[in-house]
Structures are given as C-alpha cells and as structure tokens.
Amino acid sequence: MMIKIIVAGPRGNMGKEAVSMIEREADFELSAVVDRKYDGIMMKEAEGMASLQVPVYKDIDKCMKEVNPDVLVDLTNPETGKMHLRKALEHGVRPVVGTTGFTDDDIRGLTSLAEEKQIGAIIAPNFAIGAILLMKLSKMAAKHMDDVEIIEQHHDKKLDAPSGTAMKTAQLISEVRDEKKQGHPQEEEAWAHARGAEYEGMRIHSVRLPGKVAHQEVIFGGEGQTLTLRHDSLNRTSFMPGVKMAVEKVMKTTGLVYGLDQYID
Ligand SMILES: NC(=O)c1ccc[n+]([C@@H]2O[C@H](COP(=O)([O-])OP(=O)(O)OC[C@H]3O[C@@H](n4cnc5c(N)ncnc54)[C@H](O)[C@@H]3O)[C@@H](O)[C@H]2O)c1
Numbered sequence: 001m002m003i004k005i006i007v008a009g010p011r012g013n014m015g016k017e018a019v020s021m022i023e024r025e026a027d028f029e030l031s032a033v034v035d036r037k038y039d040g041i042m043m044k045e046a047e048g049m050a051s052l053q054v055p056v057y058k059d060i061d062k063c064m065k066e067v068n069p070d071v072l073v074d075l076t077n078p079e080t081g082k083m084h085l086r087k088a089l090e091h092g093v094r095p096v097v098g099t100t101g102f103t104d105d106d107i108r109g110l111t112s113l114a115e116e117k118q119i120g121a122i123i124a125p126n127f128a129i130g131a132i133l134l135m136k137l138s139k140m141a142a143k144h145m146d147d148v149e150i151i152e153q154h155h156d157k158k159l160d161a162p163s164g165t166a167m168k169t170a171q172l173i174s175e176v177r178d179e180k181k182q183g184h185p186q187e188e189e190a191w192a193h194a195r196g197a198e199y200e201g202m203r204i205h206s207v208r209l210p211g212k213v214a215h216q217e218v219i220f221g222g223e224g225q226t227l228t229l230r231h232d233s234l235n236r237t238s239f240m241p242g243v244k245m246a247v248e249k250v251m252k253t254t255g256l257v258y259g260l261d262q263y264i265d
C-alpha cells in the first residue's frame with residue numbers, strides 16, 4: 001500500500017533529508033509539505049526546496065483537509081512540533097515527530113489524546129539506530145552501575161536542552177535505577193550549573209558548538225572502573241533509516257509510542 005506523507009519543515013536540515021528519502025521509497029508518496037514561508041506554490045518554485053511538483057502549504061489544517069495524508073513527518077521546532085502533533089491527531093493523521101523539546105507533561109498529554117483518538121503516533125527523540133542502541137545499552141548497564149552522567153553534544157543552532165536523546169536516555173535508565181543523589185553529599189557549585197542538569201540524581205551536560213552534529217556519551221562509574229558508551233551522528237542521513245521505520249510502524253500502531261527503542265530487540 002502506498003503511504004501518503006506530508007513533511008513539515010522541508011527546508012530544514014532534517015526536512016530536506018526526509019523529503020529525499022520519501023522520494024526514493026517506492027511505497028512512500030510525498031503528497032505536500034508544510035512551510036512557514038512559501039504558501040500555495042509548488043516545491044520546485046520555492047527557494048531552498050527540492051525541485052518537485054509537490055504543493056506547499058502554510059496552513060497545516062488546510063493541508064490535511066485538502067491532501068488527506070496518512071502520515072505527518074514533523075521536523076520543525078519544539079513549539080511548532082507540539083502544535084502539529086495535536087492537529088494531526090485531531091485530523092486523524094498519524095504523526096511521526098522527530099522534533100525534540102517535549103517535556104514529560106507534553107508526552108503525558110499527547111499520549112492521552114492519541115489514546116482518545118485511537119490513532120497511532122510516534123515521537124522519536126533520535127532516529128539513528130546507533131543512538132537507539134546506545135539508549136538501550138545504557139539501560140542495561142545502569143542495572144549494574146547506577147552512578148551515571150550523560151554528556152550530549154550538538155551543533156549551536158539547536159534550540160532545546162537537554163537534547164531529546166539525553167532526556168529519553170535518563171528516563172530509560174530511571175526505569176531500572178532507584179533515585180540517587182550522585183557526587184559528594186556536600187558538593188557545592190561555585191559557578192551556577194557547573195554540575196549540569198539533574199534528573200533523579202543523574203547529571204546531564206549539554207555542549208553546543210559549531211561543527212558538531214549530534215553526539216552522546218553515557219559514562220558509568222563504579223569502584224575502580226568506568227564504562228563509557230558513545231554514539232556519534234556525523235550527518236543527517238544517519239537518521240533516515242529510522243524515519244522510514246517510524247513511518248512504517250506508525251501505520252500499524254494505535255496510541256502514542258515515545259522512542260523507537262521498543263522496535264529494536
Ligand atoms: N529525532 C531525531 O533523530 C532528530 C534528528 C535531528 C534533529 N532533530 C530535531 O528535529 C528538529 C528540526 O531539526 P533541524 O536540524 O532540521 O532544524 P532546522 O532549523 O534546520 O529546520 C527546521 C525547519 O522548520 C521550519 N519551521 C519552523 N516553524 C515552522 C512552521 N510553523 N511550519 C513549517 N515549518 C516550520 C523552519 O523554517 C526550518 O526550515 C529539531 O527539533 C531537532 O532537535 C531530531
């Protein structure tokens with residue numbers, strides 16, 4: 001069956017890659033794109049978009065009404081991604097959201113909405129298979145080594161911190177680790193935030209530098225030993241097999257799935 005897809009954010013780093021991937025897949029059809037600037041023209045007439053005879057919409061409601069897609073792939077920014085996800089569920093369109101910056105409360109609210117609408121939805125903080133493995137391996141390691149710090153590194157255009165991947169990693173670890181304050185019980189920060197963000201006692205450090213793409217280290221410490229797990233995305237094509245998998249999975253899912261870890265053994 002042909003899956004009709006719309007992409008929000010087609011001029012972005014990720015959106016461009018997603019458009020190319022969808023064009024290459026025989027079972028995927030790019031039905032339209034949603035962009036905040038160009039409206040009512042074809043992609044090939046818009047600057048910074050692929051040369052395709054595919055309509056551009058500014059208004060996502062109008063787009064979903066007129067095009068009636070199966071799936072929305074959202075690769076925008078935190079505020080827009082949350083709004084698009086809600087709107088997709090309202091229209092009966094299955095969202096695959098790679099956009100990051102979702103809080104625990106956001107996820108809870110959207111889980112209820114997807115349940116109420118009885119429709120599939122996926123929020124994937126990281127589409128790269130290696131990063132998904134890193135998250136799963138971190139959960140496994142945390143069963144045996146419960147002192148852990150996460151260092152995530154991204155390009156300096158990133159809006160959200162900590163990264164969605166770091167948040168999901170900490171949440172997966174917390175499923176097998178009791179809350180525990182780490183470091184010296186009397187430690188003090190002479191400079192604010194020196195010890196990073198805190199989630200159930202784990203510490204999370206966010207680096208933002210030009211030249212970076214997406215990188216994460218999870219460091220475990222034990223008596224006389226450390227274990228470091230690391231993943232690097234060196235370009236945005238690294239995310240595309242995961243986007244493809246998410247589109248296929250969301251078609252067979254009911255309710256919201258947060259993270260692609262549950263699809264990988
Ligand atoms: N899940 C993953 O594996 C993964 C990988 C990379 C990036 N991301 C996330 O994906 C998102 C996009 O990343 P990027 O590097 O492509 O960013 P980007 O800034 O290059 O692209 C974002 C695009 O969204 C567009 N946009 C903003 N508001 C819009 C609106 N209302 N309607 C339509 N388009 C709108 C912008 O014009 C821009 O072209 C970020 O949240 C990032 O954290 C996730």
Ligand SMILES: O=C(O)C1=N[C@H](C(=O)O)CCC1
Pocket residue numbers: 100101125126154158159162163164165166213214
């Ligand atoms: O480029 C980004 O922004 C990325 N964000 C994701 C995150 O927040 O975890 C992961 C991949 C790249």
